[in-house]
Amino acid sequence: MVHGTDFRKAPLSTAEFAAIGDGRLAYVKPILSEELNALFPQAPELEPGLALYALLGADGSPIVVADTREALIESAREHELVTVSLH
Template structure:
């Protein structure tokens, strides 16, 4: 979709799929999660006691990559795989 702004310039509006694909394979984000949410993101993960604070590394499209108990561990893992990390709040 293309829209024109007040100055007469046009800009292209990205679809949800196009927006999700930006940075695919290059950008990942760190998301704090609780152990209660772990199996929804990582079905193969073992059951953990509820309420533990964890960090998930997710691809630009939201696909889960890895989980750790520290943010620093995720940042290092991303760096090893040449991913740029961003945080979400």
């Protein structure tokens, strides 16, 4: 708040998130194997409790999954994507 003015804005729409970074921005999200099929329905079922990393577009659309963060970052580079991590 600046001098009594509230600058909060409504959340961005899916299209607005998709436009961030001109479609070249993606984020890394740690997930468990139990969450895999919700993001990637075509993925095979894995044993529960495995730590994985998903690369998602700025709008949340799934791109790729890997078992290490390093492999995921390398895949993003190959596809000329800029990655960010969320905390």
